[in-house]
Amino acid sequence: MNKSKAMFDAWLMQGKPVVAVIVIDHKDNAIPLANALKAGGVRMVEITLRTPAALDSINALADQFPDIIVGAGTVVTPEQVDQVAKAGGRFIVSPGFSAKIAERAEQYGVAYLPGVATATEIMTALESGYEFLKFYPAAQIGGVNMLKALSGPFPQVIFCPTGGISEQDYSDYLDLDNVRCIGGSWFAANHLIREKNWDAVTTLAARLS
Numbered sequence: 771m772n773k774s775k776a777m778f779d780a781w782l783m784q785g786k787p788v789v790a791v792i793v794i795d796h797k798d799n800a801i802p803l804a805n806a807l808k809a810g811g812v813r814m815v816e817i818t819l820r821t822p823a824a825l826d827s828i829n830a831l832a833d834q835f836p837d838i839i840v841g842a843g844t845v846v847t848p849e850q851v852d853q854v855a856k857a858g859g860r861f862i863v864s865p866g867f868s869a870k871i872a873e874r875a876e877q878y879g880v881a882y883l884p885g886v887a888t889a890t891e892i893m894t895a896l897e898s899g900y901e902f903l904k905f906y907p908a909a910q911i912g913g914v915n916m917l918k919a920l921s922g923p924f925p926q927v928i929f930c931p932t933g934g935i936s937e938q939d940y941s942d943y944l945d946l947d948n949v950r951c952i953g954g955s956w957f958a959a960n961h962l963i964r965e966k967n968w969d970a971v972t973t974l975a976a977r978l979s
């Protein structure tokens with residue numbers, strides 16, 4: 771068993787059971803965004819490596835927000851783990867599971883949240899010692915009913931469902947015994963960041979239970 775689950779557990783105890791999934795176009799938006807999320811009680815921020823501004827944004831938050839836990843999403847190669855660790859990211863999230871990424875993350879002491887969508891993928895992640903898993907893309911692969919079904923054969927697995935979750939249904943996920951947190955983008959949507967609508971980010975984040 772690796773330390774990732776314990777690390778995420780400790781971080782999630784510091785704030786709401788949510789991970790803000792961010793697509794950021796300009797690093798200058800990282801600081802006001804983090805302030806807005808913090809004001810709304812969100813502490814875990816996953817900046818997806820989908821834009822060139824992602825690594826600089828991770829670096830800025832790691833430097834200036836000791837009480838924000840910043841990590842990277844969309845990590846699909848071990849080389850990206852090197853970049854994230856160098857930028858000061860404390861966790862990485864993948865859409866799927868990769869033993870090579872897991873190994874690299876363990877070398878750096880960076881927590882890893884791998885994605886799974888099927889029973890076989892869950893078994894592969896378990897074989898590498900990962901019991902806290904991203905359930906992705908949650909809405910599209912069966913949502914709450916699928917998570918209930920998976921609790922039978924995998925009682926030890928705890929999930930962070932992500933993908934297609936909204937303000938209307940996030941609490942249905944959080945009500946499940948095998949869900950620790952949810953990942954979502956609606957409260958820090960790319961258009962809100964582009965419009966610099968920080969008040970909206972704080973208002974939407976503050977509404978999360």
Ligand SMILES: O=C(O)C(=O)C[C@H](O)[C@H](O)COP(=O)(O)O
Nearest residue numbers: 843844864865932933934954955
């Ligand atoms: O590419 C990755 O590794 C990701 O992190 C994917 C994100 O988790 C989802 O794109 C978030 O989905 P929405 O909440 O529907 O916006």
